[in-house]
Amino acid sequence: MNKALISIDYTVDFVADDGKLTAGAPAQAISETIAQVTEEAFKQGAYVFFAIDGHDLDDTFHPESKLFPPHNIMGTTGRHLYGPLANFFKDYQSDARVFWMDKRHYSAFSGTDLDIRLRERGVDTVILTGVLTDICVLHTAIDAYNLGYQIQVVESAVASLTVENHQFALNHFKYVLGATLVDEKLNKIKD
Template sequence: MTAKALISIDYTYDFVADDGKLTAGKPAQAISERIAEVTQAAFNRGDYVFFTIDLHEEKDPFHPESRLFPPHNIRGTAGRDLFGPLADVYEAIKEDTRVFWMDKRHYSAFSGTDLDVRLRERGVKTVVLTGVLSDICVLHTAIDAYNLGYEIEVISSAVASITEEAHAFALNHFEHVLGATILP
């Protein structure tokens, strides 16, 4: 059996809560139960689970996002906390050797992290993507996964973006450009 890894991308307070610093709001909140459910199911199946979470330093003038977005997911703030029931899932499984927390600096979970090394060490051939935003961090992670030769699955009910148009674009791109399997 080929090993799989679920990659949970940026489902944090700053990206999801109404008062988050860079929130997707209602569309991201709507997947709250589903993202927790599929994460727990992946863990229960024996899959690896990676929580890849945006990390920024306060007042970092060198980070390119500083020019694009308001400060968000700042080290040491509650904005980096997992949102909703996913936080409870993480708390219940975080001590398991199949569960990882990875800080990331860029959109892609692969950029500047050792995610690829950890996946290859474990024989992972397929990555299952969940999180926010479908058209930014999830998409960039999928592109890097594609370029690195991974099979990609995206759980459409466990990813979200700010607008329906952006979300639809991302789902189309996952399937028709990256060859991802879209699961409900």
């Protein structure tokens, strides 16, 4: 079984107090855990994909421009990884198992070559972390399900704006997509 951890949108704009579309405290609370989970999955041999939202400032055609303020604008510090996860990327970005992938939509699969890259590497299981549980993580999970991947969501390494939205998404992962919810120690991720 080959695995890939997909770290979704854990950036300054989505996490920092002054982020352009911040989830604030709930997202900040997972800062240490998301870095530890990423490091542990990498040590266990998983590929690591950073699927990061990227928008153009003046793109009025993108559907999100009508829903949210400008965020994760290409070339800005808002797209930088937040907290200790940034250190992981800095330390391992040149490793052949670590990838940075720009995305324009909620799902890491939409409009990207993520599926192709995973299949080239024989990946059959994706481990999801990041923000927001009920938006980008959920949409990525739905696409992974539709593409036939096994899905693991690290419950303590995803966050949303509200407890209700977070719990809705966790229930959807488990009961609708058949995903496995795992803890930060990755006990259930080991083969």
